[in-house]
Amino acid sequence: MIQKIKGTMDILPDRTPLFRYIEGIMREEAAKYGFGEIRTPTFENTELFVRGVGNTTDVVQKEMYTFNDRDENRSISLRPEGTASVVRAVIENGKCSDAMPLKYYYIISCFRHEAPQAGRSREFFQFGTEMFGSESPAADATSIALAASVIKRLGLDNVKLHINSIGCKECRPKYRGALTKYYGEHESELCDTCKKRLVSNPLRLLDCKNRECANLAKDAPRTVDYLCDNCREHFESLKKYLDGMGVEYTVDSSIVRGLDYYTKTVFEFVAEGIAAQSTVCGGGRYDGLVEELGGPALPGIGFAMGITRIILAMEQLGKDKIEECKPKLYIASMGEAASLRALSIVEKLRREGIWAECDVVGRSLKAQMKYANKLGADYTLIIGDFELESGKAQLRDMRASEQREVELDNFTI
């Protein structure tokens, strides 16, 4: 047989209710916070992601699904994340002239060619938001509060918020310098990959899980000590907003995001007790991105929440069991005439909005009763030739195991 592509998944009817439940909460919360849904194409010009996500990132360098368009021979890519497309759409649709802020959310699948493991697949689902046009930490706090609200409603008290500030164009180089200097003095103690990172991306040294490196990170210079006045004020103010809004957090100087566009605020919601991919939601501010992609100098902030990682966190708490809807009524029939009648009654009830089922495979009465039981039907109506003639039938209450006679043409359950 032809198998599915590595790192993709089939989600069957026993699991889709959980996805719908989670996505439903995301939509409701987003709406409450004034975010409107935006839908953008699954694929875009490769250049959009190269410029938007950053051409030094692993995501762009080695994880994108990139191919040439059949008739125009241009390079297009499956989206590896959602932000770049939204920024593009906002610019392209002239939304930069609207009243600020602009608030969008989306629930999409993204694609990255990575080695699959727990909480990571090649096609993955995320809930994301983007908010444009406000430099104020109040905007950051609002976005974070929305994410926190979704997590709270899902009952994930094993998920904690970590925040940090990585500064702006002004202060980041200074911090970077201090960090390079500090780690340079301890280069011999670093793991091999960190030695490389020292040159390529020193910020990433901070969250290396290697024991030696993690020890060094404890005494490493912290971003918050190198922020320029503007960034420091912004961060301090953000904390006040979060305090005032009752959003709990811890400041975690090891948080660095891997996409190039982040500035100032960065944050992660981390699930405790999950082995590897424990970051359930990640986001931050990206003040230069809109301009980078050809729009006006519009600040922005957003986050992305991994739906399958959320499910992992829910599973850990045993909160992943979502009750499926059950048919209220099952009609068991015997004989062709009764089957015809069963289908017509079921169809009528369905049009009235009642959930009803009947036999469509030609099972025996006993087997139909078993099936009704398996479906979890509340009631079963039993009809055969005798009932068709008399116009009356037995309606069985499956839970109470009692039955009563009802009019075939006019009965209620």
Added chain:
RNA sequence: GUGGGAUUAGCUCAGCUGGUUAGAGCGCCAGGUUGUGGCCCUGGAGGUCAUGGGUUCGAACCCCACAUCUCACCCCA
């Protein structure tokens, strides 16, 4: 991309140092008398032992390759 573990029925797994027709539980289907579910009992269907090579008189079992899953690194949601 780099390592470790795994792959036997729809699902979860047994299968002794290679030895005839590969097993269990659950699930599915059908029965346990004439038109009534859940519990119990009986029976049945269902497997080219992931795939392709190799070693051997003989391979689910040993060797190689490949695929997928899984765990970790890397990176990220």
